[in-house]
Amino acid sequence: MSKRKARGLAPYVFISPFFVLFAVFGVFPIGYSIVMSLYNWKISGPVAFVGLQNYINVLTVDPYFWTALGNTVFLLFSGSLLQHFIALPLAILLNSRLARAKEFLKTAYFLPYVTSTVAVVIIFSNLFDTNFGLVNWLLGLAGLGPVAWLGDSVGIKAALSTVLNWKYVGWNMVIYLAGLQAIPAELYEAAAIDGAGALRRHLSITLPQLLPVIFFAVSLSVIGGMQIFEEPYIMTGGYENLGGEGNSGLTAAFYLMFTAFKAGRLGKASAIAWILFVAILALNAVNKAATDRLGGRR
Amino acid sequence: MTAGLAALALLFAFPFWYVFVLATWPGDRILEFPPHLFFGTGGAENLAILLARVPYVANFLNSLGIALVSTILALFFCTMAGFAFAKYRFRGRDRLYAFVIATLAVPGFLNIVPFYKMMVAFGWINTWLPLVVPGMAGAFGIFLMTQFLENSLPDELLDAGRIDGLTEFGLLLRLVFPLARPGMAILGIITFIGSWNSFTSALVFLPDLAKTTLPVALSVLNSRVDNNLGGLMLGTALSLLPLVAVFLAFSRQIIAGLTAGAVKS
Amino acid sequence: MKRSMAFFALAGLGLALAAQVFDPKSKVEVTLGVYGDLERAYTAVLASADFKSKYPNLSFKFQTADMNGHHNRLSTVLAAHEATNDVEALEIRFISQFVEGGGLVDLGAQPFGGRAAGRDLAKFAMSNATTTDGRLVALPVDIAPAVLFYRKDLADAAGVNLDNLANWDEYIAAGRKLTLDRDGDGRKDQFAITHPGDVGVIPLNGGNGGWFSGGKPLEPKDRFLAVLDLVAKIRKAGIDADLGAWTGPWTQAFKDGKVATMPLGSWFGGALKTWIAPESKGKWRVAYLPGRLYAAVGGTYLCIPDTVPPARRAAAWEVIKYLATTKEAQLATFKAIDAFPALTTVYGDKVMDEPVEYFGGQKVRKIYADVAMHIPEALVSPNDNIVLSIWMRAVGTVILGKKDAATAYEEARKKILATIE
Numbered sequence: 014m015s016k017r018k019a020r021g022l023a024p025y026v027f028i029s030p031f032f033v034l035f036a037v038f039g040v041f042p043i044g045y046s047i048v049m050s051l052y053n054w055k056i057s058g059p060v061a062f063v064g065l066q067n068y069i070n071v072l073t074v075d076p077y078f079w080t081a082l083g084n085t086v087f088l089l090f091s092g093s094l095l096q097h098f099i100a101l102p103l104a105i106l107l108n109s110r111l112a113r114a115k116e117f118l119k120t121a122y123f124l125p126y127v128t129s130t131v132a133v134v135i136i137f138s139n140l141f142d143t144n145f146g147l148v149n150w151l152l153g154l155a156g157l158g159p160v161a162w163l164g165d166s167v168g169i170k171a172a173l174s175t176v177l178n179w180k181y182v183g184w185n186m187v188i189y190l191a192g193l194q195a196i197p198a199e200l201y202e203a204a205a206i207d208g209a210g211a212l213r214r215h216l217s218i219t220l221p222q223l224l225p226v227i228f229f230a231v232s233l234s235v236i237g238g239m240q241i242f243e244e245p246y247i248m249t250g251g252y253e254n255l256g257g258e259g260n261s262g263l264t265a266a267f268y269l270m271f272t273a274f275k276a277g278r279l280g281k282a283s284a285i286a287w288i289l290f291v292a293i294l295a296l297n298a299v300n301k302a303a304t305d306r307l308g309g310r311r
Numbered sequence: 312m313t314a315g316l317a318a319l320a321l322l323f324a325f326p327f328w329y330v331f332v333l334a335t336w337p338g339d340r341i342l343e344f345p346p347h348l349f350f351g352t353g354g355a356e357n358l359a360i361l362l363a364r365v366p367y368v369a370n371f372l373n374s375l376g377i378a379l380v381s382t383i384l385a386l387f388f389c390t391m392a393g394f395a396f397a398k399y400r401f402r403g404r405d406r407l408y409a410f411v412i413a414t415l416a417v418p419g420f421l422n423i424v425p426f427y428k429m430m431v432a433f434g435w436i437n438t439w440l441p442l443v444v445p446g447m448a449g450a451f452g453i454f455l456m457t458q459f460l461e462n463s464l465p466d467e468l469l470d471a472g473r474i475d476g477l478t479e480f481g482l483l484l485r486l487v488f489p490l491a492r493p494g495m496a497i498l499g500i501i502t503f504i505g506s507w508n509s510f511t512s513a514l515v516f517l518p519d520l521a522k523t524t525l526p527v528a529l530s531v532l533n534s535r536v537d538n539n540l541g542g543l544m545l546g547t548a549l550s551l552l553p554l555v556a557v558f559l560a561f562s563r564q565i566i567a568g569l570t571a572g573a574v575k576s
Numbered sequence: 577m578k579r580s581m582a583f584f585a586l587a588g589l590g591l592a593l594a595a596q597v598f599d600p601k602s603k604v605e606v607t608l609g610v611y612g613d614l615e616r617a618y619t620a621v622l623a624s625a626d627f628k629s630k631y632p633n634l635s636f637k638f639q640t641a642d643m644n645g646h647h648n649r650l651s652t653v654l655a656a657h658e659a660t661n662d663v664e665a666l667e668i669r670f671i672s673q674f675v676e677g678g679g680l681v682d683l684g685a686q687p688f689g690g691r692a693a694g695r696d697l698a699k700f701a702m703s704n705a706t707t708t709d710g711r712l713v714a715l716p717v718d719i720a721p722a723v724l725f726y727r728k729d730l731a732d733a734a735g736v737n738l739d740n741l742a743n744w745d746e747y748i749a750a751g752r753k754l755t756l757d758r759d760g761d762g763r764k765d766q767f768a769i770t771h772p773g774d775v776g777v778i779p780l781n782g783g784n785g786g787w788f789s790g791g792k793p794l795e796p797k798d799r800f801l802a803v804l805d806l807v808a809k810i811r812k813a814g815i816d817a818d819l820g821a822w823t824g825p826w827t828q829a830f831k832d833g834k835v836a837t838m839p840l841g842s843w844f845g846g847a848l849k850t851w852i853a854p855e856s857k858g859k860w861r862v863a864y865l866p867g868r869l870y871a872a873v874g875g876t877y878l879c880i881p882d883t884v885p886p887a888r889r890a891a892a893w894e895v896i897k898y899l900a901t902t903k904e905a906q907l908a909t910f911k912a913i914d915a916f917p918a919l920t921t922v923y924g925d926k927v928m929d930e931p932v933e934y935f936g937g938q939k940v941r942k943i944y945a946d947v948a949m950h951i952p953e954a955l956v957s958p959n960d961n962i963v964l965s966i967w968m969r970a971v972g973t974v975i976l977g978k979k980d981a982a983t984a985y986e987e988a989r990k991k992i993l994a995t996i997e
Contacts (some may be wrong), residue, residue: 023479027395030388030448031411038445055958056655057678076991098544106316120321120563121556127504127554129547138823139346145825163820183323187500188416190557191493191565193465194790197752201447206491213317229458236415244367250820255965269420274651275961276995277673279421286418292417299649308724337852344828510749514649518607518639518661533642534612536843536914538851 042177050283055143059280067284080260081268082292084087085239087170088264089296093238097231101223104189105215119190122183134178134247139173166259169249173262176244185230192226193219213271221308228304232297239293242266265289327551334548338541353541360542363534366521367546370528373439373517375553377524378506380443386495387504388448391537393456393494394487398464404494405473407456414450441516449450452498459494460487507550526548598890603633606891610638611646614876617912620931626904634891640926641682643667649882654679659883662892666714668784668875669964673712675707676958681880681889684712688893693901696921698741703783703953707875713879717900718915720841720874721947722778726846727856727934730754730766730836738837741866744775744806751815752838753837754844767817768836768861770826774811777964778839778969779803782871787963793992794985804974806983811975829850839865841873842944849934857933862940870950872946876915916944923949959996966991 021157050067052059069080103122107115125133140147149159162168196219204214220227241264246252249262252275256263265285273282316427333341337353338360347517361367396408464487472482488495510526517523520531529550532543587967607617615638621627622636638663641649647670653660655672664829666674674680683690690712701716710986713715726738736750751768758766777783780803790794817835819826829835830853838844848860866873878896880889899905906917921927923945931937937949957963973979979987 019479020399020473021401024395024399024401027391027483028407028453029455031392031450034445034448035414038426039414041429042422042425045428046421049421049424055678056651056673058655058657060563062735070997074994075431076994102716103319114560118316118561119565121324123558123562124555126332127328127551127558128327128549129508131543131547132333133326134531135333135824136326136329136346137340138820139344140823142820142823142825144818145344147422149778161976164818174342179323183498187562187565188497190458191497194493194565195459214866225458225462232454240418240420242420252961253965253968254972255969258969258976258978260969263385266418271965273421274648275673275965277961279424279655283421286421289418290416293418295411297416302533303559339854340825342822342827343831346824381839395634423652424655427652428658431656431658457616510645511648512650514641514645515652520640527641527645530641530642530645531615536846537613537616540851 022200026120042163046102046283046286049223050287052280054280054283056277056279063280067281071281071284071288077263077268078262078265078288079261081256081265082289083247084261084263085169085241085265086171088241088245089235089238089248090175091170093181093239094231096178096182097185097227097234098306099178100185100230101189101227103182104186104193104220105247107186108190108193118188122186124183125180126184127179130243130247131182133244137172137176137235138248140169141175148306163248164258166257166261169261172243173248177241177247178240181234183274185234186235188230189226191225192223195224224304231300231304235296235300236293240266241294242270243292246270258272265292330544330548330551332540333419334545336541336544338538338544341454341540341544350492355565357541360539361546364539364542365528365546367525367528367549368524369521370523371550372520373548374524374526377439377442378385378453378503378553379507380439381446382502384443384447385449385452389452389456389498390460390488390491391483391496392448393458393491394461394483395458396453397460398466398469402501411453413452423511423515430516435518436516437522438516442512449502452502456491457503458495459497460491464490465496469522491538492564496561499561500558504554507554522539570576583880585991598894601633604634604888604891605635606638606663606888606895607637607639607661608663608665608840608895609646609650609727610640610665611643611667612640613913614665614915615640617909617915620912621899621905621908622895624904624908627898627904630898631894632961634895638897651673654881654883658885659885660881662880662884662888663895664879664881666877666879667719668782668872668877668990669961671704671877672785672956672960674960675705675880675956679882679884680713681884682711682713683715683880683893683896684710688889690715693897697900697918698920698948698951699870700951700953701875701877701918704875704956705879706956708745708955714877715879715896715900716875716877716904716918716984717896718876718909719872719918719948719951720843721870721918721944721951722782722839722841722865722869722873723940723947724837724839724865725834725844725860726837726863727835727859728861729859730833731882734836738861740862741863743808746814747866748813753814755815764832766836767829767959768815769810770817770819770829770835770838771821772807772816772975773968774821774839775810776803776968778809778865778871778873779869780871780967781840782873783964783967784872784875784954785956785960785969787960788955788957793959793996794989797985800967801981801985804970804985806976807971808974808981811977831855833859841875841914843874843914844941845932845934854952858936860935861938862935862943864943868950870947870952872948872951874991875918878972882926916941916948920945920949959992962995963992966985966995969981 022089022263051064053061053063106120143159143161143164160168162172200218201214204218245262245264249257252271269282270277272285332347332350334357335349335354336351338354387490430436435441468486469482472486477485508526511522513527529543532539590780609723650664655995695714697716698719699721705714705716706712731738734753736753738750741747754768755764756766757764787793794800804941817829819829834855880892901919903922906922909915910917928945929939932940966988974984
């Protein structure tokens with residue numbers, strides 16, 4: 014085979030495993046899920062074809078979906094997106110000569126990602142306990158009244174955001190660290206010669222160079238953040254509490270799981286999943302557009 | 312500033328430390344309040360509970376084997392696909408890539424139902440296959456490697472390699488894999504941790520206790536009346552160690568990885 | 577021609593039924609899916625001499641997970657319509673979605689004869705496992721009669737008698753005396769109850785069934801409104817410690833003797849004794865709930881998924897029958913994991929008359945048995961879980977004082993109707 018032909022075929026060969034696997038393992042579940050969403054589907058199986066009624070019910074009649082979606086978007090910003098403003102500077106700091114014990118710090122910041130949820134919940138429930146928690150105790154020292162963190166709709170969001178930020182900021186930092194490695198050192202040297210200060214260098218070199226990584230990391234946060242389930246589920250007391258006071262901890266994925274496994278409505282749950290899919294795609298498109306524009310302004 | 316970074320490190324690391332502390336307290340004292348900050352003396356007792364209840368070593372090895380296989384496969388296939396999407400211009404590239412990304416947005420919570428049907432039909436229940444094969448060339452890994460390779464693989468390098476007589480596959484092995492190390496490190500960490508922590512898949516596809524993974528085995532200790540909390544904590548603590556080890560092993564690659572590339576223009 | 581066809585049809589039916597009749601000579605390995613400590617108990621029972629003498633050719637394999645994981649798995653495999661374990665355990669709170677949802681073998685039909693086999697099992701539990709069209713989809717194997725656990729020493733010190741409270745108002749009045757400042761630091765540190773939410777569902781069949789009446793949720797209105805009023809009254813009386821269940825401070829409160837009463841199912845006694853407050857041995861007692869309220873909070877059922885091949889159902893049924901309806905199995909399970917028997921004929925056994933050391937020698941099992949015999953039947957509906965969750969939220973809101981009982985009731989009712997669309 015000629016080199017040229019090989020070069021033309023190579024990419025198709027290289028990407029084929031994904032598509033083969035998708036054809037074998039991905040198509041059936043997706044198709045099944047779409048079909049489920051068009052039926053009134055109980056645990057024992059399909060009961061009746063209802064067409065788009067599940068979607069209509071979820072979007073218009075259901076009392077929890079929009080609350081859940083709103084909670085999810087709120088937590089997306091407060092628990093998944095805002096932390097990038099901390100993760101990126103942290104990565105820069107850790108990457109610079111100023112930071113000692115890089116390996117140790119990097120590992121320490123990453124530990125939340127691996128610490129299992131069993132322990133995390135015990136600790137954070139203790140921390141945010143209304144009567145005995147450390148947080149309220151500290152507030153008391155500052156003269157502020159105790160907050161019913163897990164018993165109050167605003168408090169629940171604050172506690173969940175804290176857990177999510179704590180858990181993932183190290184993870185984002187590591188991604189940014191990897192991205193920082195690819196920036197050629199000469200760029201910084203040249204800028205230093207030109208007399209640019211640290212802040213200026215980062216604004217005009219680091220940020221633009223990192224834009225693709227930022228897009229990537231934010232995309233992951235969007236995709237992951239819109240599907241958060243475990244932390245709200247455990248911290249607000251599971252299916253029987255529906256997200257705590259005001260359903261504040263009820264995320265879209267939480268409501269999806271409740272609808273499927275507690276309420277036994279697989280068709281409705283599938284509809285929720287597909288509506289969520291559209292929402293995630295939309296947010297990702299916004300992310301892409303924003304990143305492209307920022308890149309274009311370089 | 313060092314003090315600030317160190318304080319932050321303490322904040323992040325404390326709960327991890329806390330798991331190990333709790334693992335050394337007897338079950339009926341774990342939920343005591345105020346929470347214990349230092350080690351107790353119940354470690355041996357907890358170990359006895361743990362080993363009596365679950366075949367911990369077998370589960371540990373299962374978790375390790377499945378995670379390693381998943382990781383190696385993901386590193387290979389996703390880097391390969393990422394290379395293609397990042398560095399080749401081919402017909403349909405943009406649409407195919409967009410498709411891959413779109414599959415990431417499909418919430419997979421309910422997939423387990425049709426997926427289970429498939430695994431029964433294939434006869435793959437009680438094997439590692441459902442946990443390893445379908446995710447081999449996962450969209451997430453492809454996304455990651457594409458992003459990473461787009462910006463860190465100079466085209467000149469690839470052309471130079473071709474001129475030197477490397478085949479396309481040779482490029483992959485000789486140039487791409489070495490240069491992709493930071494990205495592969497991240498993918499390796501995520502894949503390993505994700506596989507290690509997966510619970511529902513293991514529960515459903517590996518019904519035999521001796522064949523299943525750690526999260527499932529540990530859930531056996533989770534009951535309201537029996538006093539197994541200590542064993543559960545110890546089992547959990549021990550199961551965190553490989554994750555830290557993997558992180559340490561891979562993360563060296565992240566900072567030790569390339570700067571400046573091999574080609575300077 | 578017609579006659580021979582009828583003959584063949586009958587023969588076919590007979591063969592099909594015969595396949596489901598137990599053959600004691602065939603060696604079968606029965607698989608059971610369970611959660612929590614059930615495996616420990618059942619392993620012992622199925623290894624006992626009595627079982628082995630009756631079923632020498634049966635062997636067993638267990639699949640255990642925590643309660644939520646187990647039910648998720650069961651839902652998944654049932655939804656996928658695939659074969660799974662021969663016998664599956666179901667906790668009472670999870671049974672409603674399976675009762676009407678289907679996917680389980682009708683144990684009341686031939687050749688099982690579940691109704692006859694289960695005639696001595698607690699009536700309310702049998703009723704919980706029966707669908708509106710009369711199918712018996714599971715057999716109850718243990719139940720958890722709800723009682724009032726209380727600290728006798730604290731009650732005596734406060735001069736209250738918790739043994740025969742006539743109604744919840746008397747309970748609250750007693751609770752006021754039980755809530756005090758023990759160490760004189762100006763803050764209350766002993767409380768009557770951990771949280772008003774503890775009684776949020778107990779007066780409503782323990783949350784198992786009875787949510788719908790005439791197809792309408794939360795009817796009759798007064799019954800449900802009364803519970804919302806009750807939790808509001810408890811909070812207003814200031815007698816609760818505002819502790820979240822199963823947290824560190826909650827556990828510590830029991831250890832420190834800061835909680836005077838706890839209304840819950842009989843299994844809670846086992847938890848107290850084993851790990852929550854073993855040091856308080858001798859100080860706790862058991863009483864009937866105020867007004868002799870009869871309810872169950874907890875309970876296990878065993879079922880056979882209908883994806884299990886007919887040939888395997890016979891052995892599975894024998895196992896279920898043994899675990900649920902034989903005295904030996906019921907008592908052994910009770911001894912092993914404190915799971916109160918569903919088999920009412922066991923209530924006359926001498927073990928029920930034993931004084932229980934942890935409760936200062938009180939014969940608590942007689943109380944459990946008496947409650948179990950009186951728990952009323954309630955109709956289970958497939959939407960019960962939805963109602964329960966929405967109801968708990970209403971209870972929570974009323975306790976926090978964010979809404980009054982009437983408003984919370986109306987909102988809950990509307991939300992339920994909209995969600996079960």
